[in-house]
Amino acid sequence: MTPETEYRPQMSVEEFEELERRAPETVRLEFIKGKVQVKPVTDGDHDQIVAWLQRLCMQHRPELWLYGDRGMKVEGYRKGRARPDGVLAPFGFPAGHGDWSESEGVLMAVEVTSHDSDTHRRDRVEKPDGYAAAGIPVYLLIDRDDCSVVVFNQPEGGRYRHQETLPFGAAVALPDPVGITLDTGPLKDLVS
Numbered sequence: 280m281t282p283e284t285e286y287r288p289q290m291s292v293e294e295f296e297e298l299e300r301r302a303p304e305t306v307r308l309e310f311i312k313g314k315v316q317v318k319p320v321t322d323g324d325h326d327q328i329v330a331w332l333q334r335l336c337m338q339h340r341p342e343l344w345l346y347g348d349r350g351m352k353v354e355g356y357r358k359g360r361a362r363p364d365g366v367l368a369p370f371g372f373p374a375g376h377g378d379w380s381e382s383e384g385v386l387m388a389v390e391v392t393s394h395d396s397d398t399h400r401r402d403r404v405e406k407p408d409g410y411a412a413a414g415i416p417v418y419l420l421i422d423r424d425d426c427s428v429v430v431f432n433q434p435e436g437g438r439y440r441h442q443e444t445l446p447f448g449a450a451v452a453l454p455d456p457v458g459i460t461l462d463t464g465p466l467k468d469l470v471s
Contacts, residue, residue, distance in 0.1 A: 365388070414434055
């Protein structure tokens with residue numbers, strides 16, 4: 280069979296959720312655009328960047344919390360499942376949600392690129408579309424490959440209408456409803 284004629288059975292969301300529940304703790308799975316994907320294990324720099332952002336969010340918006348690795352229902356009609364590196368929402372947001380939360384109430388999804396072969400497709404292409412389709416107002420991508428911060432906003436029709444890319448070190452204004460300006464200078468020291 281050629282790649283064009285290869286048979287790929289579609290997995291239902293329910294089948295994916297059962298598979299994810301049974302996966303070992305060392306593996307994180309996502310279900311994006313009908314495909315099961317393995318989310319890479321993070322490294323120390325990745326975790327430090329998320330902690331840095333969490334601290335800034337708490338300082339500027341104490342009523343919010345940056346929840347790490349929260350299971351989210353994304354894409355049109357909630358057919359996708361993703362685990363953003365961070366989800367900014369009111370404190371208490373995931374209470375009672377189980378493994379996968381709806382996007383209602385989420386102000387921002389955050390991803391920090393990993394050093395793997397799928398990061399371009401996953402973090403720069405598929406996740407912006409999934410988060411926009413879920414109606415998440417802001418998607419923040421901290422791109423360690425080119426030392427930049429990308430802010431996506433204005434979701435409409437399954438895509439973000441606006442995207443701004445700034446280098447590490449720049450002041451990055453996260454638009455409403457987030458309303459925080461990040462001094463990204465410390466990111467220069469957190470990239471290896």
